[in-house]
Amino acid sequence: MKKPKSKQLRIQSRTSEVQEIELLEKWIEFGKPESGSNPLSLPPLPAKSPVGRIDESTYSQFAGCTKFQQLPLSKNTKDGVRQAGYRNMTNIQRASLPHALCGRDILGAAKTGSGKTLAFIIPVLEKLYKARWGLEDGLGSIILSPTRELADQLFSVLKSVGKHHGFSAGLLIGGNEYDEEKDHVNRMNILICTPGRLLKHMDATPNFDCSQLQVLVLDEADRILDAGFKKEVNAIISQLPKYRQTLLFSATQTKSVKDLARLSLKDPEYIAVDEEAIAATPSRLQQKVMLVPLDQKLDMLWSFIKAHLNSRILVFLSSCKQVRFVYEAFKKLRPGIPLKCLHGRMKQIKRTFILQQFVEQRSVLFSTDVSSRGLDFNKGVDWVVQVDCPDDVAGYIHRVGRTARYDSAGRSVLFLLPSEMKMLERLQEKKIPVQFDKANTKRLQSVSGLLAALLAKYTDLQPLAQRAFKTYVKSIYKQKDKEVFDVTKLPIDDFSASLGLPMTPQLRYLDRKNVDKKMPGESNLVPEVPVKKDSVKLLRQKPTNNLFEESEEEEEEELDLLKSKETADGEEGKAIAADHLLPTTRVLKKKKLKINVHRPVGTRVVFDEEGNTLPPLATLADMIMKRYAEMREDMKTRDQEDKLLDRQRRKEKRIKEKKKQKRARDEELEDEDEDEDTRNVKKSKVYFNSDSEEEEGRSKVALKTDAISLAEQEELALKLLSCMHS
Numbered sequence: 001m002k003k004p005k006s007k008q009l010r011i012q013s014r015t016s017e018v019q020e021i022e023l024l025e026k027w028i029e030f031g032k033p034e035s036g037s038n039p040l041s042l043p044p045l046p047a048k049s050p051v052g053r054i055d056e057s058t059y060s061q062f063a064g065c066t067k068f069q070q071l072p073l074s075k076n077t078k079d080g081v082r083q084a085g086y087r088n089m090t091n092i093q094r095a096s097l098p099h100a101l102c103g104r105d106i107l108g109a110a111k112t113g114s115g116k117t118l119a120f121i122i123p124v125l126e127k128l129y130k131a132r133w134g135l136e137d138g139l140g141s142i143i144l145s146p147t148r149e150l151a152d153q154l155f156s157v158l159k160s161v162g163k164h165h166g167f168s169a170g171l172l173i174g175g176n177e178y179d180e181e182k183d184h185v186n187r188m189n190i191l192i193c194t195p196g197r198l199l200k201h202m203d204a205t206p207n208f209d210c211s212q213l214q215v216l217v218l219d220e221a222d223r224i225l226d227a228g229f230k231k232e233v234n235a236i237i238s239q240l241p242k243y244r245q246t247l248l249f250s251a252t253q254t255k256s257v258k259d260l261a262r263l264s265l266k267d268p269e270y271i272a273v274d275e276e277a278i279a280a281t282p283s284r285l286q287q288k289v290m291l292v293p294l295d296q297k298l299d300m301l302w303s304f305i306k307a308h309l310n311s312r313i314l315v316f317l318s319s320c321k322q323v324r325f326v327y328e329a330f331k332k333l334r335p336g337i338p339l340k341c342l343h344g345r346m347k348q349i350k351r352t353f354i355l356q357q358f359v360e361q362r363s364v365l366f367s368t369d370v371s372s373r374g375l376d377f378n379k380g381v382d383w384v385v386q387v388d389c390p391d392d393v394a395g396y397i398h399r400v401g402r403t404a405r406y407d408s409a410g411r412s413v414l415f416l417l418p419s420e421m422k423m424l425e426r427l428q429e430k431k432i433p434v435q436f437d438k439a440n441t442k443r444l445q446s447v448s449g450l451l452a453a454l455l456a457k458y459t460d461l462q463p464l465a466q467r468a469f470k471t472y473v474k475s476i477y478k479q480k481d482k483e484v485f486d487v488t489k490l491p492i493d494d495f496s497a498s499l500g501l502p503m504t505p506q507l508r509y510l511d512r513k514n515v516d517k518k519m520p521g522e523s524n525l526v527p528e529v530p531v532k533k534d535s536v537k538l539l540r541q542k543p544t545n546n547l548f549e550e551s552e553e554e555e556e557e558e559l560d561l562l563k564s565k566e567t568a569d570g571e572e573g574k575a576i577a578a579d580h581l582l583p584t585t586r587v588l589k590k591k592k593l594k595i596n597v598h599r600p601v602g603t604r605v606v607f608d609e610e611g612n613t614l615p616p617l618a619t620l621a622d623m624i625m626k627r628y629a630e631m632r633e634d635m636k637t638r639d640q641e642d643k644l645l646d647r648q649r650r651k652e653k654r655i656k657e658k659k660k661q662k663r664a665r666d667e668e669l670e671d672e673d674e675d676e677d678t679r680n681v682k683k684s685k686v687y688f689n690s691d692s693e694e695e696e697g698r699s700k701v702a703l704k705t706d707a708i709s710l711a712e713q714e715e716l717a718l719k720l721l722s723c724m725h726s
C-alpha cells in the first residue's frame with residue numbers, strides 16, 4: 001500500500017510531472033526522426049553521450065540511440081523498464097520507438113522473439129502519461145491479441161513495465177466471468193483483450209465508452225486482420241474514434257492495402273527491421289524438415305520423444321481432436337517424460353495452469369495453433385515439433401518462433417508428407433534456412449500396434465482416435481492451398497490403421513474413388529525414408545485364416561516389448577500386456593506369416609458342443625472376431641451419432657445466429673428511445689497497481705461458450721458409447 005501523500009507533496013509531484021512532460025515534448029520535437037527514415041541506419045550514439053536537455057534550447061539526440069535510458073521517456077517508464085531488467089534495445093525497438101514516441105502510426109515487422117511487445121507497450125504508457133490521462137478519463141488504449149494466452153502474457157509485461165504509472169488496466173478474454181468483468185471495465189484506462197470479448201463488452205456492457213481512445217494496438221496484426229476475425233474487428237473498428245494512434249506489430253506483417261484501409265492509418269511508418277536479413281527466422285534456430293509418411297507420423301513422434309526425454313518440447317498438431325487423442329494415447333504408453341496438452345476447447349483455468357506447468361518443468365506439450373503466436377516461454381523451448389504441416393509459411397514462422405527467442409538458441413523439426421513437399425519449396429522461397437533430413441530409421445519405434453491394443457482395452461480411446469482421424473482428413477480437405485494439401489493423396493486406410501483403428505471410419509464428404517486406393521497396409525513409404533516396420537509385429541494383422549499364425553520369434557519380440565513396458569511403466573504396461581493378443585483387422589504389409597510347427601500347444605483343452613476337442617487358438621480366434629465385430633458395430637453407431645451431433649450443432653448455430661440478429665434489432669430500437677445523457681455516467685477510480693482489483697475481474701468459473709457446450713455434448717456422446725460397450 002502506498003502512503004497517502006500530504007497536500008503539499010501532491011502539488012509538488014504534479015508540478016514536477018507537468019515540468020517533466022514539457023521537457024519530454026520539447027525533447028521529442030527537437031530530435032524527432034524524419035518521417036520515413038530508419039533510425040537503425042543512423043550511427044549508434046556513444047554509450048556515454050548526454051541524455052535529455054543539454055542547454056536551454058538543445059536536447060540530446062534520441063534517434064539512433066541504443067539504450068532505453070537515452071530515449072525521451074518518463075521517469076516512471078524508465079524505472080519500470082530498468083527494474084524489469086531491460087537495458088539495451090533490440091533492433092525493432094531501436095527502429096520503431098523514436099517514431100512511435102512522436103505519435104506516428106506504425107506498421108512494424110520483426111522476427112519472432114525480437115522484442116516487439118516493448119515496442120508497443122512503451123508508447124502506450126508514454127502517450128497516456130503525456131496526455132496526463134487520469135483514472136476518470138476512461139479508456140485510453142486498447143491492445144488486441146488473437147489468443148487469450150498471449151493477451152495474458154501482454155498483461156504481465158504491461159504490469160511489470162508500467163508499475164510506476166497510475167493507470168488502471170484490465171484483461172478481457174473469453175473464459176473469464178463476463179458479469180464480473182463488466183462491473184470493472186468502465187473504470188479501465190488500458191484494456192488488453194481478444195477481439196470477441198472486447199466486442200461483447202462493446203455490445204452488451206452498459207456505458208462502455210471508447211470515444212476518447214488514444215492508442216489502438218494490434219499485436220499479431222496479420223492474424224487479427226485475417227478472415228477469422230474479420231466480422232469482430234470490423235465491428236470494433238467502426239466504434240473507435242478515427243483520430244488516434246495505431247500500432248500494428250507482427251513477425252509476418254500484413255501488406256494488404258485493404259486491411260490497412262480498414263484501420264484508417266495516417267502516413268504509417270513501415271518498419272521491417274529484418275527485410276535484408278539472410279533468413280526470415282531467428283539466426284540461432286536450427287530447422288529441419290523430415291519426410292514422414294502419414295501412417296508413420298506417430299511412430300516418428302513417439303521415437304522423437306523417447307530420444308529427447310530431457311527436453312522441453314512443443315508439439316503442434318492440426319486440431320483439438322488430434323491433440324486429445326495423441327495426448328491420451330501417449331500418456332497411457334508412458335514415455336518417461338511428463339505430457340501435457342493445450343487446445344481451444346479446454347476451460348481457461350486449465351489452459352492457464354497447463355502453460356504455467358510447461359514453463360516450469362521439462363515436458364512435452366501437445367498443442368494446436370492456439371500457442372503458435374506470441375507466447376514467450378521464459379525458460380525456453382528446446383524443440384518445436386510440427387507433426388502436422390502448418391497452413392502456410394506464416395504459420396510455420398510463428399510456430400518455430402516459440403523457440404530461439406531473444407538471444408537463446410533452439411531447434412525445430414517439421415514432418416512433411418510426400419504429398420506436401422511443395423511446402424518445402426515455399427519455405428525456401430521465403431528465405432527460411434531449413435535442412436532437409438532423412439529420418440534416423442534405426443531408432444524408430446513403432447507405436448501403431450500398441451495403439452491398437454490400447455484402443456481395444458480402453459473403450460473411451462477409440463472414439464478419440466476415430467475423431468482424430470476424421471478431423472485430420474477434414475482439415476486437409478478444407479485447406480485452401482491445394483498444391484500443398486491434397487486429400488486425394490492421403491493413404492486413408494493406412495492412416496486409420498496407424499491410429500490403431502480396426503476399420504477406416506466413414507468420410508461422407510470424400511469421394512473414395514479418387515482417394516489413394518492402396519490396400520490397407522500397402523506401403524506409402526518413399527525410398528528416401530526407409531522405415532523399419534518390424535519393431536512391433538504382432539498387433540496389426542490380416543483378417544485371414546492365418547490370422548493368429550506368427551513366428552515364435554515375432555511373438556517373443558512382441559512379448560518382450562510389452563514386458564519391458566510392464567517393468568518400465570507399471571500398471572499401465574500390465575494392462576496392455578494382458579490384452580496384447582487382441583489384434584486389429586489391419587495388416588502388416590507383405591509380411592510372411594509362418595506356421596510354427598514346434599510351437600507348444602496350449603494347456604487348456606476346449607471341447608465343442610459335440611464333445612470334440614478344439615485347438616486352443618480357435619476359441620481365442622472366436623473371441624477376437626466377436627470383439628472386433630463389436631468394435632466395428634460401435635464405430636458404425638458412432639458414425640451415425642456424429643452425423644446426428646453435426647446436424648444438431650448446425651441447427652443450434654442457426655438458432656443462435658437468429659437470436660443474435662433479433663437481439664441486435666431489438667437493441668437498435670431500444671437505443672433510439674434511450675436518453676443520450678445516460679451514456680455519460682461518471683466513471684470512478686481504479687488504480688493500475690492494485691492488482692487485486694484486476695484479479696477479481698478474472699474468471700473463477702469458465703463461461704458457458706459455444707465451444708464448451710459442444711465439448712459437453714461430446715462427453716455425453718462418449719458416455720453413451722461407453723455404456724453401450726459395457
Ligand SMILES: Nc1ncnc2c1ncn2[C@@H]1O[C@H](COP(=O)(O)OP(=O)(O)OP(=O)(O)O)[C@@H](O)[C@H]1O
Pocket residue numbers: 085086087088089090093110111112113114115116117118250251373374375376378401402405406
Ligand atoms: N531490450 C531487451 N533486452 C532484453 N530482452 C528483451 C528485450 N526486449 C525483449 N526482450 C525479451 O525477449 C523475449 C521476446 O520478446 P517478445 O515476446 O516481445 O518478442 P516478439 O517479437 O513479440 O515475439 P513474437 O513475434 O513471437 O510475438 C522476451 O523474453 C523479452 O523479455
